[in-house]
């Protein structure tokens with residue numbers, strides 16, 4: 001009898017788990033850039049409603065040049081798109097640094113812990129833990145909301161997986177994921193008084209870096225950062241300030257009423273209103289914000305959310321000059 | 328009731344004191360309660376607890392009460408069930424992202440906490456996810472059981488094979504929360520009556536393999552030696 005030898009399954013693009021450099025949790029570019037003391041740039045990818053991998057690469061193209069990490073959103077605003085897992089897998093294979101966003105709205109603890117292993121196996125080394133927007137604001141408001149974890153308990157669960165090498169059930173992982181753990185914070189919405197305390201809680205839970213929601217109100221943000229520095233949090237966590245170009249006064253008004261957690265002061269809306277070329281003005285404001293963020297002590301980088309204006313990201317970063325010290 | 332709920336956070340300091348007294352009374356009663364049998368007490372006590380706490384706090388009987396760590400504002404009223412809030416979507420004036428007519432449960436929580444003696448210290452502690460198996464059960468009785476059993480060290484309990492691995496890990500991962508509220512990561516054995524019915528069925532089928540493998544590998548400290556189920560146990 002002839003025994004047929006089954007060939008070993010082989011994938012030439014397999015991402016063998018990379019060993020983090022010493023003093024690092026992960027092999028991610030974002031962590032390396034931040035720990036080296038550079039001003040970091042991350043950018044949010046607009047996820048296509050497509051099953052064609054080329055559409056993902058196309059969406060990433062305008063961000064690749066300047067971003068140290070590309071954020072793949074997880075059905076943000078409760079709108080359905082291609083999954084963050086799919087995007088992260090594709091971009092990791094293509095050699096890009098990604099930030100895998102995980103929202104607690106759609107999956108329970110069993111699904112999320114499994115997904116994190118899956119993502120790590122596909123080459124993901126940075127994650128962003130989010131509670132997630134309510135289902136009501138999305139395109140399928142009749143969906144069941146899960147919210148088994150919240151962002152903070154999720155952070156601690158992933159830290160446990162990484163540092164102790166076990167699931168939250170105590171079962172051992174044969175290879176724990178090497179992750180750079182991120183979380184969001186919204187410095188410009190209520191309760192303003194306690195936002196820095198909540199940030200402290202995220203650090204306590206395991207956050208290594210923070211990407212904030214949109215900041216248009218610099219005064220509010222500076223007050224937040226005063227508290228952050230008073231607590232010494234800027235020495236424990238890398239804070240990336242969230243910014244983005246507005247398209248028009250109308251878009252700004254729509255965003256602040258319809259998108260949860262967006263605060264845009266009237267002065268900014270007025271400036272957009274009076275502008276001859278609103279699109280250019282939006283970009284201008286964004287560049288000013290990036291420059292401003294660069295000057296605030298304790299801000300380690302910017303996170304650009306240029307929804308449907310991704311083509312501007314390059315110019316915004318270049319004109320702001322924040323990458324000038326990179327070789 | 329919504330208005331009573333808001334009243335409670337405004338007067339969080341008063342409720343903090345009352346709760347501390349009540350808790351101590353309950354704990355002192357542990358030997359008696361134990362004699363009467365926690366299984367038998369579960370339903371009547373849970374009923375009384377549900378009536379009083381739903382009137383005061385709109386309590387949802389999660390079975391893992393953390394009111395004194397949340398400024399006396401019940402987190403299960405948050406539409407996202409956030410246990411470490413608030414989320415990033417709070418509206419101007421402190422209203423909820425999901426339900427714009429309602430004050431954000433967590434804005435109330437931080438305000439309440441700031442009025443309490445150890446409120447701010449406690450609200451800063453990272454809380455674990457809720458164990459849904461315990462929904463509907465008495466949190467009061469759970470606290471008493473836990474505090475009484477705290478006398479036994481975690482290690483001893485594991486050595487006796489009394490505690491399953493999942494519970495132990497939850498306690499390990501959220502140690503500070505357990506210190507303040509042992510019922511958020513409980514280790515003591517649950518009386519049958521305290522577990523949701525469907526959960527009981529799952530419990531017997533799933534956890535026996537865990538217990539067995541734990542028994543086999545009871546050894547040293549908890550954090551580093553969480554026993555592996557790779558061989559045998561998980562199949």
Ligand code: SF4
Nearest residue numbers: 405414423424431432
């Ligand atoms: S706004 Fe407050 S109550 Fe509403 S979902 Fe967020 S944390 Fe919960």
